[in-house]
Amino acid sequence: MSLKIIVLAKQVPDTRxxxxxxxxxxxxxxxxxxxxxxxxxxxxxxxxxxxxKEENPGATIELLTMGPPRAADIIREGLFRGADGGYLxxxxxxxxxxxxxxxxxxxxxxxKIGDYDIIISGRQAIDGDTAQxxxxxxxxxxxxxxxxxxxxxxxxxxxxxxxxxxxxxxEIVKSELPVLLTANATAKECRPRNAKLLQKxxxxxxxxxxxxxxxxxxxxxSNRPGLNLNEWSTKDVDANLEECGLSGSPTKVKKIxxxxxxxxxxxxxxxxxxxxxxxxxxxxxxxTIG
Amino acid sequence: xANFYIDTPELRYHLNHPLMKRIVELKERDYxxxxxxxxxxxxxxxxxxxxxxxxxxxxxxxGDIIGxxxxxxDHEGPSVIDGRVKYAxxxxxxxxxxxxxxxxxxxxxxxxGGLNFPVVPYIMAADIVSRADAGFENLWxxxxxxxxxxxxxxxxxxxxxxxxxxxxxxxxMDLTEPDAGSDLQSVMLKATYSEADGCWLLNxxxxxxxxxxxxxxxxxxxxxxxxxxxxGLSMFVYDKNSGGVTVRRIENKMGIKGSPTCxxxxxxxxxxxxxxxxxxxIKYVMALMNGARLGICAQGVGLSQAAxxxxxxxxxxxxxxxxxxxxxxxxxxxxxxxxxxxxxxxALLYETARYVDVYKALEDVQRERKLTPEERTEMKKYxxxxxxxxxxxxxxxxxxxxxxxxxxxxxxxxxxxxxxxxCERLYRDAxxxxxxxxxxxxxxxxxxxxxxxxxxxxxxxAYHEQPVKPELEYLKDxxxxxxxxxxxxxxxxxxxxxxxxxxxxxxxxxxxxxxIIMSYLLLNDxxxxxxxxxxxxxxxxxxxxxxxxxxxxxxxxxxxxxxGYYKYVSSENEGLKTEx
Numbered sequence: 001m002s003l004k005i006i007v008l009a010k011q012v013p014d015t016r017x018x019x020x021x022x023x024x025x026x027x028x029x030x031x032x033x034x035x036x037x038x039x040x041x042x043x044x045x046x047x048x049x050x051x052x053k054e055e056n057p058g059a060t061i062e063l064l065t066m067g068p069p070r071a072a073d074i075i076r077e078g079l080f081r082g083a084d085g086g087y088l089x090x091x092x093x094x095x096x097x098x099x100x101x102x103x104x105x106x107x108x109x110x111x112k113i114g115d116y117d118i119i120i121s122g123r124q125a126i127d128g129d130t131a132q133x134x135x136x137x138x139x140x141x142x143x144x145x146x147x148x149x150x151x152x153x154x155x156x157x158x159x160x161x162x163x164x165x166x167x168x169x170x171e172i173v174k175s176e177l178p179v180l181l182t183a184n185a186t187a188k189e190c191r192p193r194n195a196k197l198l199q200k201x202x203x204x205x206x207x208x209x210x211x212x213x214x215x216x217x218x219x220x221x222s223n224r225p226g227l228n229l230n231e232w233s234t235k236d237v238d239a240n241l242e243e244c245g246l247s248g249s250p251t252k253v254k255k256i257x258x259x260x261x262x263x264x265x266x267x268x269x270x271x272x273x274x275x276x277x278x279x280x281x282x283x284x285x286x287x288t289i290g
Numbered sequence: 291x292a293n294f295y296i297d298t299p300e301l302r303y304h305l306n307h308p309l310m311k312r313i314v315e316l317k318e319r320d321y322x323x324x325x326x327x328x329x330x331x332x333x334x335x336x337x338x339x340x341x342x343x344x345x346x347x348x349x350x351x352x353g354d355i356i357g358x359x360x361x362x363x364d365h366e367g368p369s370v371i372d373g374r375v376k377y378a379x380x381x382x383x384x385x386x387x388x389x390x391x392x393x394x395x396x397x398x399x400x401x402x403g404g405l406n407f408p409v410v411p412y413i414m415a416a417d418i419v420s421r422a423d424a425g426f427e428n429l430w431x432x433x434x435x436x437x438x439x440x441x442x443x444x445x446x447x448x449x450x451x452x453x454x455x456x457x458x459x460x461x462x463m464d465l466t467e468p469d470a471g472s473d474l475q476s477v478m479l480k481a482t483y484s485e486a487d488g489c490w491l492l493n494x495x496x497x498x499x500x501x502x503x504x505x506x507x508x509x510x511x512x513x514x515x516x517x518x519x520x521x522g523l524s525m526f527v528y529d530k531n532s533g534g535v536t537v538r539r540i541e542n543k544m545g546i547k548g549s550p551t552c553x554x555x556x557x558x559x560x561x562x563x564x565x566x567x568x569x570x571x572i573k574y575v576m577a578l579m580n581g582a583r584l585g586i587c588a589q590g591v592g593l594s595q596a597a598x599x600x601x602x603x604x605x606x607x608x609x610x611x612x613x614x615x616x617x618x619x620x621x622x623x624x625x626x627x628x629x630x631x632x633x634x635x636x637a638l639l640y641e642t643a644r645y646v647d648v649y650k651a652l653e654d655v656q657r658e659r660k661l662t663p664e665e666r667t668e669m670k671k672y673x674x675x676x677x678x679x680x681x682x683x684x685x686x687x688x689x690x691x692x693x694x695x696x697x698x699x700x701x702x703x704x705x706x707x708x709x710x711x712x713c714e715r716l717y718r719d720a721x722x723x724x725x726x727x728x729x730x731x732x733x734x735x736x737x738x739x740x741x742x743x744x745x746x747x748x749x750x751x752a753y754h755e756q757p758v759k760p761e762l763e764y765l766k767d768x769x770x771x772x773x774x775x776x777x778x779x780x781x782x783x784x785x786x787x788x789x790x791x792x793x794x795x796x797x798x799x800x801x802x803x804x805x806i807i808m809s810y811l812l813l814n815d816x817x818x819x820x821x822x823x824x825x826x827x828x829x830x831x832x833x834x835x836x837x838x839x840x841x842x843x844x845x846x847x848x849x850x851x852x853x854g855y856y857k858y859v860s861s862e863n864e865g866l867k868t869e870x
Contacts, residue, residue, distance in 0.1 A: 192351050195344045195392040195405055199329035202343060217332070224328055 003059040005049045006110060008121035008137065009042035009078065011071040015126045023258060029127070036070065038077050041122025043190035045183035048152060049120050050082050050191065056155065060084045064109055066094055066102060072206045075229055079201040080193035085226075087113065088206055091233040093244050099128070101248035103136030108237040110141060118160065119180040123148060131182070138180035146173055149181040151188075206231040294357065294418045295349025298595065300633065301414055303819060304640040305341060310410065313644065314338065316651035317408045327400045341411040347391050348415045352422035356384045360423035363548035364715050373536030375503035375550045384426050385458070394433055395456030398440065402448060403456035409647040410640060413588045417639065420592025421599075424719040425548035427592065428500050431585045435461040435508050438578045439527065442565035447527060451506055459505035463578055464496045464528075464554060471498070472732060474510065474571055475520040479556060481511035490526055490563055492534070492556040502552025503537050505530045508578065509561060510570050525570040526561035534559030545718030580676075582727045583684040584646060587639050590687030593720045594632040597691070597698035600713045601625060604702050615701075624701060628694045630812075630830035633823060635687040637811035638804070642679040649673040675749065678740035682804040685733035688723035695720040737803070738796040742784060746803040747777060753810035758817045765831060769809055772838045776802045779845045786850065794853055798841040805834040 013034035015022075021033040046063075053059040063078040063086035065071050075086030089109050097105065110116060119138075124131035131147075138145035146162045153161040153172060161174045165184045203220055205213065206229045210221060221227055234244055242248060269275055283289045295301055314337045321337075323330035331337035359380030366378040377385070388394065396412045398404025420427040436455045440448055455461060470476040479494035492511055496502070507528040514522035528535060534557055541551040565574055602625060605616035615621050649672040652665055661669065698713040699706035706713045724730045740746050750773045758766055779802060783795045809831050816827035 192355075192387055192391040193347050194390065195347060195396075196329050197392070198343055198347065199331070199340045199405075202340070220332065226328070 003052065003056055003117045004115055005052060005059060005061045005118045005120065006113060006116050007042070007046050007049050007061060007063050007078065007083065008106060008119065008134065009046065009063055009065045009074050010039045010122075010125045011036050011065065011067050011074045012039045012125050012127040013037075036073065038074055039122050039125045039127075041124060041126075041183055041185050043122070044185060044187040045120040045122045045181070046078060046081060046083065047188050047190040048149065048181065048183050049118070051152060051188070052118065052155060053082065062086055062113060064106060064113070065089065066097075066105055066109075069206065069208055069231075072209060072229055072231075076201055076204055077193070079204060080198045081191055082194065082197065085230070087230045087232055089232050089237065090206075091244075093234045093239075093241055096246035096249060097244065098249035098251035099130050099132040099136060100250060101244055101246075103133050103140055104243045104248060105234075105237070105239055106133070107137050107140035108239040109232060110137070112232070112237045117158075117177045117179075119143075119178070120149075121180070121182050123182045123184050134180060134182035141178075141180070143178045143180055144175045145180040145182070146175055147182045148184040150184050150186050201227070203227050204229050292353030292357070293346065293349040294352040294421055295345045295414075297349075297353075298418075299822060300636060301345070301417070302342070303815070303822060304636065305345070305411060305414060306338070307410075307640065307644060309644045309648070310338065310408075313408050313410065313647045313651060316648065316655060317406065319655070323400055323406070330400060330406070341407065344393075344405070344407075345411060345414060345418070348393060348418050351384075351387050351391055351393075352418050355387045356419060356426055357422035359384055360426070360548075361712070361715065363423065363425065365547075367547045368540060368550040370537050370540050373538075375501075375537055375540065375552065377550070378548055381426065381429070381548050384423070385429065385460075388430055389458035393430070394458045395436055395452065396433065398436055398452055398456055402440075402452035404436075404452070409584070409643045409650065413584060413639065413643045416585055416588035417592045417595075417636070420589040421596045422592075423548065424589055424593050424596075424716075424723075425546035427585075427589050428546060428549035429460060431589070432461045432463070432501055432504065434581045434585055435463050435506075435578065437581055438463075438508060438525075438574060439506075439564065441577060442525070442574050443527070447562065447564065451527065451529075454506065460501055461506050461508070462499055462501045462504035463582070464499050464502065464507050464509040465575060466498045467495060468497045472729065474575065475523075476518075477510050477512060477523055477571070479509065479511040481513040481524060481526060481561070482515075483513075487560060490561045492526060492528065492559040492561050494556050495538075496552075496554040496556070498541070499552045499554055500549055502540075502550065502554045503530070507535070508564065509556075510575055511561075513563075513567055513570075520571040521568055523570040523572075523575075524567045525564045525574045527564045528559055528561040532560040543722075545715070545721050547718075579727060580646075580680055583680050583733075584639075584642060586723055586727045587635075587642065587680075587683040587687040590684075590689075590691035590720070590723045591632070591636045591639050593691040593716055593723065594628070594635060594687070594694040597694040597713060597716045597720070598625075598628045598632050600711070600716065601628060601694075601698040601701040604705075604711075604713075608703075621701060624697050626825070626829045627833060628697050630826045630833060631690040631694060633815070633826035634805075634808035634812055634830045635683075635690045637815055638679065638683045638808050639687060641811055642676060642683040645672045645676040645679055649676055674745060678737070678745040678749070679807075681728075681733035681736035682800060682807070684727065685724070685730045685737070685800070686804045686808070688720075689730060691720040691723050731797075734796050734800045735793075737800045738792065741780060741796075741799045741803055742792065746807060747773070747780075750776075750803075750806055750810060753807075753814070756814060758813060762813065762817055765828070766813060768831065768835065769806065769813065772806050772809075772835060775838050775842045776806055779842050782845050791850065791853065794856065795845055795848075798845060802838050802841050805830075805837050809834045 013029055013031050014037045021030055024030045049061045053061055061083040063075050063083050065074040066089035069090055072088050075088060078086055089105055094105055121134040135145055146164055148164040149162045150165045151163040153163050158177045159174060160179055164171050165186050204227045234241060314334055321333055324332045331340055363378045363380040368375050368377050395404040396407045400406050416427055416431050419430055433455060436452055439451055465474055467477055481490050481492050484491050509526045509528050510523055511526055512522050513524040536555050538553045538555050543551060605621050606614055608615050649669050652669040695717040699717055702711055702713050705711055783792055812823060812827040812830055815823040
């Protein structure tokens with residue numbers, strides 16, 4: 001079965017290792033202080049795609065990412081792990097997008113790529129934590145969606161069966177293709193980068209990146225066409241400028257508050273069963289646990 | 291999220307040695323592969339960048355998967371089910387990760403699907419893997435066998451087996467038997483040529499075979515009926531798919547428990563002859579063992595690193611008498627010496643790897659064309675140095691791994707004696723390194739002729755010629771004095787013209803040579819990178835001085851008449867088992 005898979009991935013600041021200078025004085029994220037990484041659940045999405053590819057020879061994986069020029073790293077990281085190609089959506093007009101404008105831009109690009117069977121994104125990104133982009137893309141494309149995907153149970157005859165992780169259990173659901181899946185963090189971790197693929201694709205660059213390259217390597221791009229990464233602007237994906245970036249984003253940030261966690265109450269507990277039981281009852285009553 | 295390559299800057303330092311330029315140029319045949327393979331480097335910088343980036347992958351897998359799995363693998367271990375080995379879950383996961391990362395067949399040429407890496411970055415990967423889990427290094431490191439198959443197998447065998455290794459199939463070297471351990475000449479496994487099957491059939495038992503249920507085995511067997519010594523042995527390739535070999539049991543070991551050590555039963559197992567008959571032991575196994583010894587040297591260094599890291603972290607964390615124990619001089623001295631031994635053995639490991647790289651690459655070029663006279667001289671020089679350095683590297687790195695593992699527990703105090711801390715596993719894992727692939731005592735035997743013929747001494751003098759910064763001059767002078775001491779000690783021993791007397795002092799002489807050589811290597815490292823190596827150099831040089839003086843004093847003051855008191859005599863057949 002020749003399947004075309006598109007993986008949606010985002011480059012995010014590594015919010016898991018936040019230092020003191022993570023936020024600027026105006027309350028926005030200080031991106032310079034946080035390393036840019038492949039959004040963790042998007043890696044789970046990539047792994048699901050790679051598993052499908054392994055079991056269905058002939059299947060192809062394209063990565064799609066939107067972001068500044070340096071987000072081309074995401075495509076390279078995908079290529080190092082076994083993706084076949086990728087597209088970087090980058091344009092000043094895309095900047096400042098909320099989830100609505102982002103899903104619009106991505107859906108335009110996906111339509112441009114065309115003929116897809118499965119789209120997989122991570123459940124949510126660790127910088128915004130909205131979990132909205134995947135579902136909105138499915139809606140804009142008018143295709144079914146399965147969120148919180150954990151495992152592919154079966155894929156045959158143009159339909160897919162997925163185990164999805166929901167609160168307090170799992171659910172097995174089936175959908176026709178094309179479909180959009182969002183991968184949950186409980187799905188299998190992504191495989192490591194492959195040594196051969198890394199050596200093959202480490203020179204892969206977008207056209208704008210090639211401008212700054214050392215002259216020694218420029219002829220590589222005509223000799224090895226696979227090293228040219230696709231870079232798309234609003235024009236390339238026929239996007240309506242009004243619906244892109246800031247102008248396409250109804251979400252307005254009203255205020256950002258810096259919250260500093262402080263220890264408020266201190267309680268000392270004895271080792272007796274009664275004292276422990278009292279504490280448990282108290283925690284259940286005030287809904288801290290349970 | 292740890293990366294075992296990036297967090298140890300000493301590794302990157304050793305990767306970027308000036309001799310790499312020559313090594314890569316030879317290995318890459320002036321970068322001609324770039325037109326045939328889309329992952330081949332276009333120039334030296336590109337190749338070095340690839341090694342660095344691939345080692346980052348190794349470091350990541352070791353930090354995120356292999357290291358964290360090590361404890362559970364140690365507890366669970368492999369098992370035998372219906373004559374087949376089942377790895378511990380963590381081992382299976384480690385293998386899956388290294389396969390997917392394409393880290394099998396790293397040193398094999400690209401035409402067989404390999405990465406064509408020189409020995410230096412390959413052995414660096416072994417160093418990193420060993421730090422994460424020394425037991426797993428045994429499985430992963432057996433890809434070394436592919437080198438032997440490449441060197442001595444036919445082109446047909448290369449094409450048949452090597453791509454499989456590069457795709458992740460595992461290997462084993464089936465050498466030892468119940469009555470043939472260090473003494474491989476006594477191997478009895480029988481190989482008979484069957485006209486009916488058109489192939490060789492193997493029958494017998496092998497014991498202590500690491501990863502004995504591997505996909506592709508190299509087997510040492512007796513092909514010449516009626517012979518009793520090494521000249522009757524040949525090497526064979528056995529493909530697990532052919533069937534005929536079962537695992538009778540696996541050993542319950544003290545350490546490296548994740549690595550299955552098997553007893554194998556061969557019943558009419560079909561095999562192919564590899565290379566020429568009768569050269570199995572005297573040529574092929576010797577080559578195989580040299581590669582494996584370098585691997586154990588890396589395993590020792592990786593273990594030393596792990597032991598040091600555990601000790602350092604605990605010493606910073608553990609408070610006694612109101613302060614962290616790292617503030618106590620007694621603890622500081624142990625840590626300093628651990629680090630010095632680690633850095634010294636690592637310097638020796640990569641120096642040896644470079645020597646092996648140059649001569650092996652030239653040897654490989656020789657398979658394609660005649661070498662120029664200059665190249666032949668170069669090959670001879672490095673081949674000799676590799677031959678001299680491999681045994682001392684293996685001996686010293688494995689002994690230091692044991693000493694560092696011991697000291698790591700000492701730093702942990704009572705807690706280190708409990709199963710709760712990693713240092714306990716390291717202590718058990720390190721123990722085998724000075725035994726297998728030739729005990730330290732056998733390494734001394736291999737090294738002593740380079741003491742008596744002057745290989746080490748000449749190399750010390752060559753190191754001495756290298757200029758150093760003015761502030762290091764006085765330390766270099768000290769090394770010159772120690773070298774004189776070593777030379778005098780050799781003269782004391784050899785002037786008796788008695789080989790038994792040389793054997794008696796061999797360990798001392800080899801240790802003197804090794805410590806002085808490692809000091810010279812650290813001198814060079816400290817000269818290049820003060821911050822990274824000066825501390826270790828000074829500490830190690832002081833250690834060397836005390837070791838050399840101790841041995842010198844013993845040798846120079848030794849009354850030869852007393853040598854007899856060290857002897858045990860057995861009657862001719864005592865101790866030899868008789869079998870009916």
